[in-house]
Amino acid sequence: MNRYFTLRLLAIHVLGAFSVAACLALAYWQWDRAQAYVPPESATTLSFEELSPLRDYLPASSVGIPTSVTGTWQPDERILMPERVIDGKSMVSPDPESEVIVEWVGPVGFWVVDIMELADESSLGVVRGFTETPDQIELATGEATVSGVMQPSEDVPGLKLVNNIEPLTTNLIVENSRTIAHDGYLVATSITESLLPVSPIFTEPVVKGLNWRNVAYTFNWVFFAGIVAMMWVRVARDELEFAEIAKSNADLGHDNES
Amino acid sequence: MNREDIAKQWLFYRIMAVVVGSVLLVLTMFLISVRVLENPEPAFYAAAWTAHGYLFPVYVVATFMLSTKLKWSFGKTILIMLAGTIPFMSFLTERRVAKEFSQS
Numbered sequence: 001m002n003r004y005f006t007l008r009l010l011a012i013h014v015l016g017a018f019s020v021a022a023c024l025a026l027a028y029w030q031w032d033r034a035q036a037y038v039p040p041e042s043a044t045t046l047s048f049e050e051l052s053p054l055r056d057y058l059p060a061s062s063v064g065i066p067t068s069v070t071g072t073w074q075p076d077e078r079i080l081m082p083e084r085v086i087d088g089k090s091m092v093s094p095d096p097e098s099e100v101i102v103e104w105v106g107p108v109g110f111w112v113v114d115i116m117e118l119a120d121e122s123s124l125g126v127v128r129g130f131t132e133t134p135d136q137i138e139l140a141t142g143e144a145t146v147s148g149v150m151q152p153s154e155d156v157p158g159l160k161l162v163n164n165i166e167p168l169t170t171n172l173i174v175e176n177s178r179t180i181a182h183d184g185y186l187v188a189t190s191i192t193e194s195l196l197p198v199s200p201i202f203t204e205p206v207v208k209g210l211n212w213r214n215v216a217y218t219f220n221w222v223f224f225a226g227i228v229a230m231m232w233v234r235v236a237r238d239e240l241e242f243a244e245i246a247k248s249n250a251d252l253g254h255d256n257e258s
Numbered sequence: 259m260n261r262e263d264i265a266k267q268w269l270f271y272r273i274m275a276v277v278v279g280s281v282l283l284v285l286t287m288f289l290i291s292v293r294v295l296e297n298p299e300p301a302f303y304a305a306a307w308t309a310h311g312y313l314f315p316v317y318v319v320a321t322f323m324l325s326t327k328l329k330w331s332f333g334k335t336i337l338i339m340l341a342g343t344i345p346f347m348s349f350l351t352e353r354r355v356a357k358e359f360s361q362s
Contacts, residue, residue, distance in 0.1 A: 055293070079266075088356070089348075171298075171301070174298040174299075175298070179296065180296040180298075181298070212310060213304050214307040216311070217308070217311060220308070220311040220312060220315070223312065223315055224315050224318075227315050227318055227319055227322075229320050234322075234326060235332075
């Protein structure tokens with residue numbers, strides 16, 4: 001057999017090519033996940049559990065999809081988000097790179113966020129509505145079913161609020177929850193007495209943006225593919241060198257015999 | 259074989275084994291805290307796992323470079339690389355390799 005086509009060398013090439021291809025496939029998968037901001041096709045039929053998987057980011061395809069959820073209000077805890085208006089979209093800065101100041105025409109007040117504890121012992125931040133006088137709003141108690149739409153944490157890339165409004169983030173909800181919290185929050189569309197319904201920032205699935213964690217993993221796999229390729233070349237080169245040495249030794253032996 | 263070269267590769271491997279092992283150990287403790295004890299994720303959690311994702315390939319390179327110098331078998335090289343993915347294991351393999359290295 002030709003020294004360039006030994007079984008061992010063939011195995012090295014197959015393994016090397018397979019490993020590099022696997023790393024690149026994983027990189028592509030992560031890149032695909034990073035851009036998971038794709039409109040859903042039939043998301044309207046999804047239950048809350050499917051829309052908002054626990055211990056994971058809120059899928060962009062779940063944003064703005066109507067859902068309903070049942071749970072018990074966490075007693076004695078409330079998050080008030082100040083300096084807000086009823087229309088969420090009007091709070092979004094047109095230029096995320098700079099600080100945009102807007103003069104409000106309508107009322108400015110608070111978004112009232114209560115924490116709902118669900119049957120699986122997870123917690124969900126629920127924006128129950130808007131008020132200018134939060135002191136007059138009683139804490140939510142007991143069991144309830146709330147209809148609404150899921151919204152991403154307001155610190156997602158590309159989203160900045162005007163007037164330096166404090167963002168309602170998953171971290172803030174986590175800090176105020178007693179159990180593991182869902183990513184993002186629910187904007188209630190059910191009517192709550194004494195609160196005005198809030199219009200959510202995102203009324204349809206987010207269609208652009210990247211998840212930085214998956215982008216980092218993408219480059220991670222490309223990096224790994226490079227390392228595997230380097231190992232492949234090195235092992236193949238060593239194999240050829242060994243073959244060369246073995247051949248010259250054999251030739252020497254042959255010469256000695258003659 | 260150039261002993262100075264090997265000593266350099268040995269030091270590189272050793273540093274990476276300790277760094278990757280330590281980072282993995284700390285992150286595993288946070289993983290248990292978040293996943294099992296259901297505590298909230300610390301702010302640096304995601305970034306730290308990503309950083310570990312970049313450190314591990316460097317450990318793999320260090321192991322590979324040492325393996326070519328010390329003429330390890332393919333299987334042994336892969337096992338030592340995989341040891342970097344199991345908490346505590348990279349410390350143990352580093353000790354074993356150290357013993358082997360001092361005998362050579």
